Amino acid sequence: MESNDFFPPHDGIGLRELASHLGAELLDDTAGNRRIRSVAPVARAGEGDICYILSRKARGDLESCSASAILCDEALRPIIPDHIPVLLTPKPHAAFAVAGGLLHPIALRPPRILSDAAGIHPAAFVDPTARLEDGVEIEPMAVIGARAEIGAGTRVGAGAVIGADVKIGRNCTVAAGASIIAALIGNNVIVHNGVRIGQDGFGYAPGPRGMIKIVQVGRVIIQDDVEIGANTTIDRGTMDDTVIGEGTKIDNLVQIAHNVRIGRHCGIVSGVGIAGSTTIGNGVMIGGASGVNGHITIGDGVQIAAMSGVMADVPAGARYGGVPARPLKDFLRDVAESMTRSDERAKRRGDRNE
Template sequence: MEYNWFFPPHEGVRLSDLADQIGATLEDKSSADRLARSVAPVYRAKEGDICYMLSRKSRDELETCQATAIVCDKTIAPLVPSHIPVLLTAHPHTAFALAGTYLHEAAMRPSRNLSQAGISAAAVIDPQARLEPNVEVEPMAVIGAGAEIGEGTRIGAGVVIGPGVRIGRDCTISAGASILCALVGNNVIIHPGARIGQDGFGYAPGPKGGMIKIVQIGRVIIQDNVEIGAGTTIDRGTMDDTVIGEGTKIDNQVQIGHNVRIGRHCGIVSQVGIAGSTIVGDGVMIGGAAAVNGHIKIGDRAQIAAMSGVASDVPPNERYGGIPARPMRDFLRDVAEITARMHNRQKKSGGNNE
């Protein structure tokens, strides 16, 4: 790949120092002074690049690898050519993530759009808003009356911060996002176009047909170290609050309905929809495009497979999949039975589907 000016290489860090930073062991001590500058996939890694391997399936990529070092565990290390140093760790995926953070710190959150920091004269800030020192506000942002924004936070171009919203310190609110009726913790990242705190979808039958809108007077509470992807929508509560727990990471284009309570350190992948008043425990992982019914509970550390339809409660520590979602062992058995029936049907028809 040609030189990437969006994320230029690091000026260089010694392999021995990088190993200390990521909790790995440098096997070849003679390579301690070699410099790591960037990250790359195994097949095209060159001098200065760090890459990682998790599986023997990638061994063919080593033929073209010229990396400064490979992060891997002891089962992969014997496969690595002798000219490439090994950074040995029991947790290569985590160690590589830490290496990327160290070498490309600027890529860890959306960057500012202008080279000049500070508060733009083209931003609109209500006189009753309160901004701590070192807050950045880019052009065309609007900050409402009574809003409070903590030190070190950056408000991107075109962002709307509603009246009374409180945002903590060291947050990044990216271009075009809107935050209403919300309390946001520290070190939160909100990506472009996210919509937070608008009223949820709630209606009652009208006396003459049609529907009457149910008032939504709750808030959105976003705890510390949460990341929310581009285009994601989080509705405020009806009368209680919608809550996103500490350390939870939410992908792009996720819909979270009113009164949903999501626990700490969850991972929710793109296009997931969670209907109102559902409770999601701590450490839950939900795969892409899964649909979660309202008024149910997903237990701590449960895992939901991609494109599943979750209609009822999921116990803690369980893995569920399918439509309707059920224990993964049951889902896989059902899939195997259906596949076998289709295969037998084809055999009986001589492979003719006409």
Template sequence: MEHNHFFPPRDGVSLASLAAQIGAELLDASAGERVIRSVAPVYRAKQGEICYILSRRSKDELKTCEASAIVCDKALKSLIPDHIPVLLAASPATAFALAGQILFPKAMQPVSVSPTLSGVSPAAYVDPTARLEAGVLVEPMAVIGAGVEIGEGSRICAGAVIGEGVRIGRGCTISAGATLQSALVGNNVIIHNGARIGQDGFGYAPGSRGMLKIVQIGRVIIQDHVEIGANTTIDRGTMDDTVIGEGTKIDNLVQIGHNVRIGRHCGIVSQVGIAGSTKVGDGVMIGGAVGVNGHITIGDGAQIAAMSGVLSDVPPGERYGGVPARPMKDFLKDVAAALSQSESRKQKGGKND
């Protein structure tokens, strides 16, 4: 693969220095002066690149690996070819993530369309009543509404719309085409392209003349260090607030309904839908395409398998899966029983239902 001109290799950092910065042990000290310029997957890593492995399933990929170093843990150290230096780490994924941040710091934020811009572009609109601290960047075609407050070092990218009275903290990035209204945003928040924050929640009352719209007068509160993916929507509350807790990471194409409260340091994967007034605890992980019913509680540290349908409360620390979602051991038993019945019918010459 040719070098990616969007994120070209950097000047480089010595392997010894990189090991120290990511908290890994370089087993071959004589390789400490090797220069690392980029990251790569195991199977095509070349000189000047670093990669990592997490399981023995990567063993075959090592046959074509020519990396300048591999990050792994003690259990996998014996798999690494002798000619490739090992960076031993208790958590290889964390160490590799830190290495990527060091090598490609610009890739940690959405790419700017105006990398040389300082201040407010003359092609943007900023209402005279808006208050922008020092170092705020506003790119072309962005719109900043009345009474908006934006903290130092934040960037409002091309075509973003910041509605009246919205407050955005320091060090934030609001990416191209995103819209924010009725929202309070903390510090160091990243909102990716096309996200919709603070629009009406889905609330109607059936009547003799059809569906009557229920007023939605709450807010969206996004705490510090949250990241929200492209084209994700987060509805404002009906009368209370929709809250996204500190450090939570939300993937692309997620729908979060009104009055939902999500805890700290959660991970929510693409195409998840969370219905209104659900409470999600701290450290919860929700796999892709999960549907979560409204007015339920998912306890701290729970994990929900991809493609599940969560209809009722999930206790703290539990692993649930399936439709309806149930404890993982029960779900796996049900799957095994269904497969066994299907195989039995095949052997008897029956047809699958």
């Protein structure tokens, strides 16, 4: 790949120092002074790059690899070419993620629109009653509403809108074009481009002349260390709050409806829709394009396969998949049986046509 002006290489970290920081074992100490400047996939990693390998399926990629270091576990150590220094770790994927953050810290958050941004840009609007701690950055065309409060180290991107009375903690990033109303945001929260937080939930009652709008007077509460992907929407509660728990990571294009409560350290992948008043426990993983019914409970540690339809409560620790979602082993058995029946029907059709 050509030189990347968006995320340039690091000045360099010594391999011995990097291994110490990652808690990995450098097997060849004579390589300890090599400088690591960037991350790369195995197949095209070159001098100054670090890469990682998780499976023997990537063995072919090692033939073209000239990385200055590779992260792997003990089981894969024998297949690594002798010319590549090995950093041995039981969790190479996690170690690679940490290494990437060290080498490319600016890529951990949405980039600044202006490289020299500092303080409040003259083209931003900040209501006189808003309270901003020292060290807040407000980029051009952003709007900060009446009585809003923003903590030190937080950056509000170009064109973003922070509504009246919103409170945002310290060291947050609100990227370009996002809007936040009726919300309380914790510390170290990342809100990507185009996110919508705190708009109306979808609530109507049938009336004699059609649908009557139900007022939505709740809030959105987002706890510390949450990350929210681009163009995701999180509706405010009807009368209670919509809550996103500490450390939860939400992908792009996710819809979270009013009164939903999501626990800590969950992962919700792109295209998921969660209907109103659903409660999701801690450590839950929901695969892409899944739909979750309203007014149900998903227990701690549940895993939902991609493109599932969750219609009813799911017990803690369960693995579900399919439409309607059911225990994963049942879903996979049903799929296998369906494929067998399909093959048998195709064979019978073929026999009749002979």
